[in-house]
Amino acid sequence: MALLERFFPDIYVKSVFELPLEDLKKLGIRGLVFDIDNTVTPFDVAEPDEEIVELFAFLRKEGFKLCILSNNTKERVQLFNRRLGALAIHKAGKPGIKKLNRAMEIMGTTPKTTAMVGDQVFTDMWCGHRGGLLCIMTAPICNRDQLITKVKRGAERQVMKVYFKKYGK
Numbered sequence: 001m002a003l004l005e006r007f008f009p010d011i012y013v014k015s016v017f018e019l020p021l022e023d024l025k026k027l028g029i030r031g032l033v034f035d036i037d038n039t040v041t042p043f044d045v046a047e048p049d050e051e052i053v054e055l056f057a058f059l060r061k062e063g064f065k066l067c068i069l070s071n072n073t074k075e076r077v078q079l080f081n082r083r084l085g086a087l088a089i090h091k092a093g094k095p096g097i098k099k100l101n102r103a104m105e106i107m108g109t110t111p112k113t114t115a116m117v118g119d120q121v122f123t124d125m126w127c128g129h130r131g132g133l134l135c136i137m138t139a140p141i142c143n144r145d146q147l148i149t150k151v152k153r154g155a156e157r158q159v160m161k162v163y164f165k166k167y168g169k
């Protein structure tokens, strides 16, 4: 994989509400692994809003196994997951794939049947590619970020500039 390609998404969407579910089904995707912060909710909002709760219920009804895989703390992830009831993994160590592999094991899916959904190229996309998953990137929900994320955003923008130049949008 070319140097930058490992960070590119396979699919880019504006938000988790635009996931191409029919395409994903055709590709055999049965499990969805979600990042939390700025993918499904702003990083500084503790609980999912009604729309996300409904989206997760809908996805489940559509037959998808759901997991949230976050590098954030146990407190953050457990409180956020309270109303979602998904498989929830904190301190995931993305872009490491140990916990991702564990998540798929629990969901009963494989890299071929699982997609990663996240807003960051150096954690979510790289993690997904290393694990051999389909990688779906969302535009970050808001431009407020943890300081460490803020530092990475400049470099991320450069990566995505190359991506958009190559694939349009």
Ligand SMILES: [Mg+2]
Binding pocket: 035, 036, 037, 038, 039, 118, 119, 120
């Ligand atoms: Mg994120």
